[in-house]
Amino acid sequence: MLDFIINILSTPxxxxxxxxxxxxxxQKKPIEEITKGTAKTIVGFLVxxxxxxxxxxxxxxxxxxxxxxxxxxxxxxxxxxxxxxxxLKQFATDTAYIMCIGMIANIIMARFSRMNFIFLTGHHTLYxxxxxxxxxxxxxLTGFQLxxxxxxxxxxxxxxxxxxxxxxxxxxxxxxALAFGHFGSFGYWFAAQVGKKFKGSKSTEEINFPQRxxxxxxxxxxxxLTMVIFFLLxxxxxxxxxxxxxxxxxxxxxxxxxxxxxxxxxETQTHWAVWAITSGLSFAGGVYIILSGVRxxxxxxxxxxxxxxxxxxxxxxxxxxxxxxxxxAPNAVLIGFLVSFLGxxxxxxxxxxxxxxxxxxALILPGVVPHFFCGATAGVFANAxxxxxxxxxxxxxxxxxxTFLPAICMSVMGALNFANxxxxxxDFSMLGIIxxxxxxxIQNGGLFVxxxxxxxxxxxxxxxxxxxxxNENI
Numbered sequence: 322m323l324d325f326i327i328n329i330l331s332t333p334x335x336x337x338x339x340x341x342x343x344x345x346x347x348q349k350k351p352i353e354e355i356t357k358g359t360a361k362t363i364v365g366f367l368v369x370x371x372x373x374x375x376x377x378x379x380x381x382x383x384x385x386x387x388x389x390x391x392x393x394x395x396x397x398x399x400x401x402x403x404x405x406x407x408x409l410k411q412f413a414t415d416t417a418y419i420m421c422i423g424m425i426a427n428i429i430m431a432r433f434s435r436m437n438f439i440f441l442t443g444h445h446t447l448y449x450x451x452x453x454x455x456x457x458x459x460x461x462l463t464g465f466q467l468x469x470x471x472x473x474x475x476x477x478x479x480x481x482x483x484x485x486x487x488x489x490x491x492x493x494x495x496x497x498a499l500a501f502g503h504f505g506s507f508g509y510w511f512a513a514q515v516g517k518k519f520k521g522s523k524s525t526e527e528i529n530f531p532q533r534x535x536x537x538x539x540x541x542x543x544x545x546l547t548m549v550i551f552f553l554l555x556x557x558x559x560x561x562x563x564x565x566x567x568x569x570x571x572x573x574x575x576x577x578x579x580x581x582x583x584x585x586x587x588e589t590q591t592h593w594a595v596w597a598i599t600s601g602l603s604f605a606g607g608v609y610i611i612l613s614g615v616r617x618x619x620x621x622x623x624x625x626x627x628x629x630x631x632x633x634x635x636x637x638x639x640x641x642x643x644x645x646x647x648x649x650a651p652n653a654v655l656i657g658f659l660v661s662f663l664g665x666x667x668x669x670x671x672x673x674x675x676x677x678x679x680x681x682x683a684l685i686l687p688g689v690v691p692h693f694f695c696g697a698t699a700g701v702f703a704n705a706x707x708x709x710x711x712x713x714x715x716x717x718x719x720x721x722x723x724t725f726l727p728a729i730c731m732s733v734m735g736a737l738n739f740a741n742x743x744x745x746x747x748d749f750s751m752l753g754i755i756x757x758x759x760x761x762x763i764q765n766g767g768l769f770v771x772x773x774x775x776x777x778x779x780x781x782x783x784x785x786x787x788x789x790x791x792n793e794n795i
Contacts, residue, residue: 324417334366336443337618340639341625347632362621369614369644376607377690378578380600384552385689386576391558398688399727399745405451412454419471420450426476426776431634434779438487439634440479442502442642445746449504450475452749453756460760460768470772474756477776482506482748483640489513492705493649502640505695505723508747509702512719516703516711525652525704525712541609544655549601556582556597565593608654611644618645643698650701656709657700657716662692664720671721672728683731683743685724691745695723726750733757 341362345355385398409416423446431437440446453471462470483490483500486509490501501509564572569583580586582596622639629637647654665687676682696716703715727743730750744750760768 334363334370337366337441337622337639337641338363340439340441340629341622344625344629347629358621358625361617362625365614365617365621367614368617369611369642372607372610372612372614373644373694375610376604376693379607380548380604381607381689381693382578383581383600384548384555384604385687386578387552387555387559387582388689389686390564390572390576390579391555391562397683397727397731397743398686399691399723399743400688401448401744401746401749404744405448408451408455412451412458415454415458415467415471416447416451418468419454419475420447422468422472423450423475423479426472427479428634430476430480430776430779431637434480434783436480436484436779437634437636438480438483438500438502438638438640439629440483440502440640442504442640445502445504445642446475446479448744449478449749449752452744452753456753456756456760457768457772459757461764462769466766466769470769473772473776477779478504478748478752479640480779483638485510486513486702487638489702489705490646493646493701498638499645500638500640501643501646503643503698503746504748505643505691505698505746506748507751508695508719508722509699511722511747512699512703512715513706515715515718516705516707519707519710519714522708522710524650524708525656525700526650528652528709541605543652544608545602545605547601547655547659548604549598552597552601553594556593560593608647612648612651614644616648643694646698646701650704653700653704653712654697655700656712657697657703657719658693659696660713660716661696661699661720661723662687662689664696664717664722665692665724667717668721668724672724683728685728685731685743687720687724688745691723692720695746696720723747723750726754730754730757 338359342355342359345358350358424440427438427440431439450471453474454467457467457471457474479502482504483502483506486501486506487497489510490499491497503509564579565583569580569585572579572583573585581591581600582593584590618641622641665685669684669687672682672684676684696719699719700712700716703719704712707715723745726747727745727750730753731743733753744753759771763771
């Protein structure tokens with residue numbers, strides 16, 4: 322039963338579909354509207370997930386592998402899924418309890434503090450629960466104390482992450498009814514603050530293309546052509562370095578996503594340039610699918626969520642995964658990804674210099690997956706505050722941030738017996754560094770009490786200094 326519940330809570334489509342159903346039912350909508358709204362919400366998330374999966378397996382991972390081969394890069398690629406899979410081998414049950422308690426704590430926090438956000442990104446909730454389970458266990462917590470203390474920390478993070486991005490989120494989506502739920506929020510907030518330094522700069526969506534190239538206004542076309550050029554250039558460099566003459570199995574042992582380029586298992590030979598062109602266009606296809614799913618979700622979840630906001634948690638706002646902002650600034654999505662990736666490359670060079678001249682540090686390779694999903698989001702947030710200039714600078718610094726934070730977090734992960742692994746998104750690294758160091762100095766009962774104190778502070782603050790309601794008649 323616990324496994325079944327966790328499967329539901331960690332499957333975003335089902336979780337959000339259930340919340341849409343509850344929200345519509347609380348509004349006493351007719352059965353046909355409840356059915357339609359629930360089904361379209363679930364389908365929207367499935368479309369979004371399918372697009373992300375198609376993008377990652379079809380182009381993103383291949384781009385990362387061909388780039389690393391072409392430029393001979395070696396190091397650690399931050400990956401949430403990889404480190405969580407290691408953690409779940411030992412802490413699966415603890416993670417499950419922390420996740421369940423954390424979602425309840427999220428509702429309590431949303432109801433009794435000023436941060437009235439319901440975090441709906443199920444897989445990130447699972448990842449954060451796993452990391453918290455590992456850290457608190459090292460701090461000496463087991464059983465009920467581990468589950469309850471970890472659940473409270475998780476619930477706190479589930480409202481803090483949307484809270485720090487909400488002011489910029491309002492500028493992006495032009496409403497306060499929708500929030501942002503992703504554990505990379507510190508990075509997006511950071512990019513937005515950088516963007517504010519360039520207020521007045523023209524938005525990325527106001528780029529004026531000459532008439533002859535006005536077709537670049539079409540997001541699918543502009544992203545497709547850009548990625549085709551990148552794939553052709555980088556694949557050409559890899560071919561010149563002899564990738565096609567090398568033993569395919571040897572290449573695949575290190576770069577497992579290049580089977581298509583090497584024609585492994587293919588009935589007919591595909592020229593490397595054709596592979597590069599189709600890979601670039603597949604990238605654009607994945608983004609198109611994601612945007613279609615997002616539009617479908619937004620059209621259903623916001624009206625459905627009104628029932629929960631009215632009945633259970635006053636003014637509750639659904640906090641949704643990072644692709645929710647992509648349709649609002651598609652040019653910023655592409656710019657953010659590319660510039661964040663560039664920041665990751667510069668950050669890798671800087672880490673190499675530090676490693677050789679100052680102190681030993683982990684070399685963090687620019688993972689294409691985090692730099693796309695997080696970098697693109699950072700670009701949208703920075704653009705909302707500072708236009709093109711803000712997008713360029715904010716995304717670049719975000720790329721440096723998600724390179725240096727995982728490098729710092731590596732030492733904490735090593736102390737937790739997770740050597741050569743680290744998280745990719747900023748909130749995981751930040752909490753890992755802070756809570757990981759606290760757990761090494763404050764342990765057992767003291768750590769459990771600290772978890773309760775951290776959770777209670779926002780609630781007590783709201784009761785001690787309640788938010789003033791403006792009187793519109795004055």
